[in-house]
Amino acid sequence: MSGQPRIAIDAMGGDEGVHVMMAGAALARRRHDGLRFTLFGDEVRIKAALDQHPNLRAASDVVHADTVVDGSDKPSVAIRKKSSSMAMAIAAVKAGEAGAAVSAGNTGALMAMAKLALRTMPGVDRPALAALLPTLGDNDVVMLDLGANTECDARNLVQFAVMGAAYSRIAFDLERPRVRLLNIGTEDLKGTDEIRDAAAVLRSATSLPLQFDGFTEGDKIARGDADVIVCDGFSGNVALKTAEGTARFVTDVLRKAFTSSIRSKIGFLISKPAMHLLKHHLDPNNHNGAVFLGLNGVVVKSHGSANDKGVANAVHVAARLLEEDITRRIAADMAGIQSLSAAASKLEQPVK
């Protein structure tokens, strides 16, 4: 890729339509001077939307795509839609015309397409889906895998730890992010063979740019004492969705409580700034942008229901990872771990 950093945007994905994708990209553009865009999708609708955003229009090329990947398309169907806005955005990354792609479309399709087109990086067996989750600490926590791999072996988990740490270093400017493995207890004997074996490797891999702090549990994800939490894609997906569901449950109960009497309603009105702060903390748009790590290129998934601020956040994540060259960083770290003889011998053991 030559010249200025460029992001390929699938303008058609997402429940909220082209306008929200364009509004989000325009917002992100303001935070990243010199960022350029290629916008894939229905040319007429994209150009109409760009009329509202002259700053984005000045930094963008528009490329027409004939078709779209539907939310209901199975990955096997989606990957055959070569002229879809999603496929063309990923193809632009593959061809080196863009450094990163952002889509708010079908996650399974995006994952399958990105893996097929971009391939996994040298040293990485499987890509993982990573996201930032809010904590009570100073920084968000990077959690991965969130659903790209239903089952993972020890080797996968170790690689996820290295990739997650690279993400955390870029996102929060940390030197040695604190990494923990998600488990069902903190004692050494807890969990599956895969988790215990991964812990043994990470404990011995002291030359890596991360600090391995052992196991953590589901109730400590938001506590802020880890920068990276590593798990298989099944547990990660369960944890992420359970956290979303619980936050919604608590705020639903709260809303009911606040509307249960005149007195509560008055209190609610007076405490509105406080409630606004809570809403801000829990707003998924502030944490939008899940990243596929481990591919030859950056691919970011924006939530289908994200608003313009959410899309801007996803584009910002892509821009940061591109500017800081996460792919090169992960490649260097992977080379580091493969030279660790203790780690290597452990990794080569067959895992039950």
Added chain:
Amino acid sequence: MSGQPRIAIDAMGGDEGVHVMMAGAALARRRHDGLRFTLFGDEVRIKAALDQHPNLRAASDVVHADTVVDGSDKPSVAIRKKSSSMAMAIAAVKAGEAGAAVSAGNTGALMAMAKLALRTMPGVDRPALAALLPTLGDNDVVMLDLGANTECDARNLVQFAVMGAAYSRIAFDLERPRVRLLNIGTEDLKGTDEIRDAAAVLRSATSLPLQFDGFTEGDKIARGDADVIVCDGFSGNVALKTAEGTARFVTDVLRKAFTSSIRSKIGFLISKPAMHLLKHHLDPNNHNGAVFLGLNGVVVKSHGSANDKGVANAVHVAARLLEEDITRRIAADMAGIQSLSAAASKLEQPVK
């Protein structure tokens, strides 16, 4: 067991001491006329605590136990403490002197001891840990396994479904509880082989007293559209703890928001009844009492930090399961599933 239903109480487990266990049992006694107790532990301390609770004293026998299982005891150490209050409470169930045991002690030790002494019921391969979780619907949801089994095959999951449904029928007087398997998507192809195979068996097992409604995801646990949610112990433990941690996270953020300004503090004071309602909904004491299902006898784990109301809830759970004879119900259902030829042939297939 002859005569009135009797519950064996490990008076020594729990962080809050003998007094809280006795206060809880006394509260539960008021809801269950005719319930009798055997209290195991330090005789002097138990008798001192009973001075406050003449109603409980009148319904109880006290049996001195020389020692206690510590919170830090590994299960392998704990099971050798035959004269501990925990071991003696379980032994009373084994001997038929009590129908159920309640302990607030070390979970791993309780699980290991209960399994060793009581053995799994005919037709059940592995016991599971089940609890009631709050929902936005009319009833709580029974979720299992919450950590007794790190890995589970399809056969285990099907048995958990049957056991969880029996629990739900008793707790909420339902005829055919709606059962779902926890997964990372709702499409048929999602998840592991174990989950898909279990779904196939449950779909065909239409004569069982449950209604199988397919898969659910972590964000829908609290939605109230399932009466029973079935999963392996690893995912279940992650989900349960993530829900606890998220609820605490949201209320912590809320507390910070409410104390962030004078205005918010005033609003908080006015809305105190509303906040009280929220606290009531989220108070773990209202959902205290996890049950080991699948053993020849009822064993209930009370949370170590439960207050008297929480202990009363755990004792109430034990009393209900005992009164409604859950062990016999599960045995009957297990016989039912084994006679289903379609299910049986599927269950006999080796599971990857």
